[in-house]
Every structure is written in structure tokens, then in C-alpha cells.
Amino acid sequence: MTEFQINPSIFQNHTSGYNTPLKNTSQKDKDCKMDKKKITLPYLFEKKARGVPITMLTAYDYPGAKLVDEAEIDMILVGDSLGMVVLGYESTVFVTMEDMLHHCKAVRRGTKNAFLVGDMPFLSYQADVRDAVYNAGRFLKEAGMDAVKLEGGKERVQVIRAISEAGIPVVGHLGLTPQSVTKLGGYRVQGKTARAAHLLLENALAIEEAGCSFLVFEMVPARIAEYISKKLTIPTIGIGAGNGCDGQVLVYHDMLGINIEFKPKFLKQFGSLGKDAEKALKKYRKAVETRSYPSVEHSFLMEDKEFAEFLAMQDEK
Numbered sequence: 001m002t003e004f005q006i007n008p009s010i011f012q013n014h015t016s017g018y019n020t021p022l023k024n025t026s027q028k029d030k031d032c033k034m035d036k037k038k039i040t041l042p043y044l045f046e047k048k049a050r051g052v053p054i055t056m057l058t059a060y061d062y063p064g065a066k067l068v069d070e071a072e073i074d075m076i077l078v079g080d081s082l083g084m085v086v087l088g089y090e091s092t093v094f095v096t097m098e099d100m101l102h103h104c105k106a107v108r109r110g111t112k113n114a115f116l117v118g119d120m121p122f123l124s125y126q127a128d129v130r131d132a133v134y135n136a137g138r139f140l141k142e143a144g145m146d147a148v149k150l151e152g153g154k155e156r157v158q159v160i161r162a163i164s165e166a167g168i169p170v171v172g173h174l175g176l177t178p179q180s181v182t183k184l185g186g187y188r189v190q191g192k193t194a195r196a197a198h199l200l201l202e203n204a205l206a207i208e209e210a211g212c213s214f215l216v217f218e219m220v221p222a223r224i225a226e227y228i229s230k231k232l233t234i235p236t237i238g239i240g241a242g243n244g245c246d247g248q249v250l251v252y253h254d255m256l257g258i259n260i261e262f263k264p265k266f267l268k269q270f271g272s273l274g275k276d277a278e279k280a281l282k283k284y285r286k287a288v289e290t291r292s293y294p295s296v297e298h299s300f301l302m303e304d305k306e307f308a309e310f311l312a313m314q315d316e317k
Contacts, residue, residue, distance in 0.1 A: 039074050039115040041169060041213060047074070047246070048235040054247025056237050057255070060086050060103050064252055065110030073114055075237075077149065077249060078104045080119040081178070085253050092178045095121040097135060104143035117171050117214075118145035122179045125150050129162050136163045136170075147213060151177035153203025157210040164211025172212040174203055175241065176219035187264075189219045189240075197224045204228050216249065217241035219266070240266030 047054050056075035059065040060082040068076055082103055083095035104118045118139035125132035132150075139145040147169035150156060160170050175190045184190070191200045201224075204215060215236045217225045222242020229236040229245050238245030253259045254267050260274040287293035302310075 036113060038113055041115075044074065044115065044214075044235055054235055054237060056247055056249035058082075058085075058249070058252045059107050059110070060252070062106045062110040065107040065114075068252065069111045069114045074247070075117060075249075076107060076111060076114045077117045078107050078119060078145070079149075079251070080121045081251055085251060085259070091181065093122040097121060097124050097138070100124075101138060101143050104139060104145055108144035116144070116146045117149050118143060118147070120148050120150045125156075125159050125163075129159055132159045133162050133166050133168075136168045137166065140168060147171055149173055149216065151179050152207075153199075154206045157206055160207055160210040160212055164213075169213040170211060171214040171216060171237075172204075172207040173216045173218065174200055174207075174220070175217045175225075178218075187219070189221065191220045191224050197221070200224060201228050201231065204232060208232050208234050217245060240264065 044054055054075065055073045056077060057068050057073050058077045058079045058081060059068045060078060065076060078100065080092040080095045080100065083089040083092045083099065086103075087095070087099065089095065100118060100121050104116075108116060120132075120135060120139070124135040136148045139148045148163065149171035150159070150163075151173040153172075153174055156172075160172065163170050176184065176187060178187075181187060191197045200220065207215065212234055214234055215232065217228070217236055217238045219240040220238075220242075222244060225236065225238055225241035226244020235246040237247040237249050239249050250267065251259075254262055255270050256274075257269040257272040258274045258277070260278075263269075284293070
């Protein structure tokens with residue numbers, strides 16, 4: 001197994017140690033795009049500074065990652081949402097480290113350019129700081145991720161600081177935190193009251209100070225997410241958090257319309273692959289049942305002479 005070597009010093013400053021800054025004169029710089037180069041932390045921070053939105057999608061396997069990467073999406077999140085989207089679990093709490101590493105490796109193999117983030121599953125960082133650092137390191141060393149994501153605010157400061165000081169970029173997650181959905185009372189918008197919004201701000205500032213490189217806001221009032229985003233130096237990525245974040249993320253299967261019945265308020269389906277797939281599957285069933293598939297054009301042929309000789313060989317037995 002190939003090991004991905006980590007140089008902790010390159011993560012000490014968010015704005016140095018990666019690619020050369022984009023040139024001011026090119027159109028690609030104006031659009032804040034890179035020409036088939038690996039996306040880096042300074043590039044993403046520069047997009048925030050310039051007010052150019054960061055794009056992020058989930059991916060859970062090789063073909064999905066390949067498609068997302070070829071679409072020039074900035075960041076790919078291998079989310080623990082794979083537990084519900086791909087593995088059929090009722091929630092994300094059932095996802096294990098081995099589940100995550102397995103899917104992260106597949107995504108890594110399908111990605112050339114996007115910045116890769118691996119989601120730390122439930123109980124991989126909550127119980128012990130040393131375990132948290134070790135598990136975070138596995139995402140980089142074994143699975144080739146560029147960063148890890150974890151949920152929580154002030155209560156995660158010690159863990160975030162330890163992981164960051166180990167040279168591993170950390171993406172925070174505030175608002176609706178799926179691993180704590182039972183404690184939150186279900187999948188509900190967070191930060192709707194003045195007191196709750198103030199707590200979100202305090203948590204965001206605390207985890208930024210602890211060393212977070214990014215922050216995901218999930219299901220948070222748009223004006224609160226925008227306000228906090230402007231208070232932070234790190235980029236924010238929203239999902240159900242309005243248009244004022246520094247970037248947006250959606251689940252691959254949701255935005256492509258593969259999960260036909262899943263339609264939360266914040267979701268826009270940019271495709272209808274689920275319906276298209278259902279039609280194609282029914283066409284296949286009908287074609288097989290009517291023997292219209294496979295036809296001659298899908299079959300391998302044999303010369304008449306060779307077939308006649310074959311039949312003669314059977315008659316001789």
C-alpha cells in the first residue's frame with residue numbers, strides 16, 4: 001500500500017507553501033480557475049478574499065469522484081452521509097472508520113485536482129484526543145485525503161487544535177450536525193433565535209482560533225451564515241445556509257436527482273438521473289423479456305463452416 005507522506009510545516013500558514021498565486025492578467029485568474037492543477041489551501045483562501053464562490057460536492061466512489069473532478073469542482077467531501085446515501089443506514093452514526101477509509105481510497109483514485117476532505121465518523125474523535133489525531137492521520141496517510149472534517153464547536157477546540165498541530169487541515173461543521181441529530185431533536189434549522197445565533201458565532205470563532213481551515217454551515221438562517229462568514233478569515237461552505245457563505249456543498253446523489261424522494265427545502269436538483277435510470281432499467285427488462293436484446297449487433301459471431309464442424313463433432317460422440 002502506498003503511503004502518503006505528510007510534511008506538517010506546510011500547513012502552518014494557510015497562505016503559503018502551495019501553488020504560485022494566480023496572475024492578475026489572465027481570464028482564468030479573473031474567473032478564479034486553475035488549469036488542471038491540484039487545488040490547494042492558498043488557492044481556496046484566495047477565492048474567499050476575491051469573493052469568488054468555492055464549489056464543493058460529495059463523492060463516495062471512483063466513478064463519482066472522476067465525474068466531479070472532471071467538472072472542475074474545487075473540493076470533494078467524502079461525507080459520512082455515505083452511510084445513508086450508499087450503505088442504507090438509518091443515520092450517519094453507524095458509519096465506521098473502515099467504511100470511511102474504504103470509500104476515501106476509491107475517491108482518491110478517481111481524483112486528480114480537487115481538494116479532498118474525509119469526514120471523521122461518530123466516535124472517531126469524540127472520546128479521546130490521541131485517538132482523534134491518530135484517526136485523522138489515517139485519512140491522510142492511508143486514504144490520501146487533504147483534510148478531515150469533524151462536527152462541533154467549543155467542545156471540540158482541544159481536538160481541533162491537536163489535529164491541526166499535527167499538520168492535518170481541519171474542516172469544522174456547525175449548525176445541524178447529523179452525528180448529534182438525536183440531541184438536536186431531529187433535522188431542524190439551527191440558530192433561528194438571537195441567543196442560538198450568538199452561540200453559533202462564538203463556536204465559529206472558537207474553532208477558527210483552534211486551527212480550523214474551513215467551516216461548513218448546515219441548515220442555518222441565511223443572514224446568520226453570511227454575517228458569521230464575514231467575521232471569519234477562513235472560508236465557509238454552506239448547505240442550506242443561504243447564498244452568503246464563501247462556497248456551497250450538496251450531496252452528489254441529491255443534486256443529480258438520483259434520490260428521487262429526498263427533497264429538502266435547500267436542495268436544487270440539477271439533474272433527474274433517478275427518473276432516467278428507472279426508465280432505462282424498465283427498457284432493459286422489457287428488451288430481455290422480448291428477446292430484442294441482445295441482437296446480432298451485440299453478439300459475437302462464428303463462421304458457418306466452423307459451426308458445422310462443431311455440430312459434426314457432437315454427432316460423432
